[in-house]
Amino acid sequence: MIGRFLAVVLALVLTACASTATVKTDFDPNARFGNDRTYSWISGDDGGALLPQVIVSGIDSRLSARGWKRVPENGEIRVSAHVTRVKGQTFNNFYSGIGHDLNWLGIGSNWPGYVTMSTDDYEKGTLLVDMFDGGTQRAIWRGSASGVLPDDPSRVNASVQAALDRLFAGFPPGGASARSK
Secondary structure (H helix, E strand, O other), X not given: OHHHHHHHHHHHHHHHHHHOOOEEEEEOXXXXXXXXXXXEEOOXXXXXXXXXXXXXXXXXXXXXXXXXXXXXXXXXXXXXXXEOOOOEEEEEEXXXXXXXXXXXXXXXXXXXXXXXXXXXXXXXXXXXXXXXXXXXXXXXXXXXXXXXXOOOHHHHHHHHHHXXXXXXXXXXXXXXXXXXX
């Protein structure tokens, strides 16, 4: 009896380890992520045809559940997503402070400003979701989930949904105060 119980527990632990995506998020702390935001999708040269529809609809449903509304174009927030096909690395820069906002006038170099840089290593099959401010075109949020697209096509939907649940679990960043702004 105990042997059977241990075998079941071991099988569950191994299954959880094998199927759990590694999720990372980063965001601009000065960005507004409140309710009643509009967003639109950014599509590449392929018109978004290479991005599985299960990912697009999954992201749409999670943003909708948080009070965001999808518009055909020119949303306050622009959303982009893609799945990596090779192993690689990406560098993320988030700018804050008045100096960076005044650089376009040529007077921002002496004003205080901050740059936060991070690097992300990603493996084949990693889902990357980026959000940009529609007005400034600055990156305001990035989420990545590794191992989202398994080799077995019958497991893709379940894997994507589980990864999106974890990716958007803490969204919008900042908790209740971010929702009310």
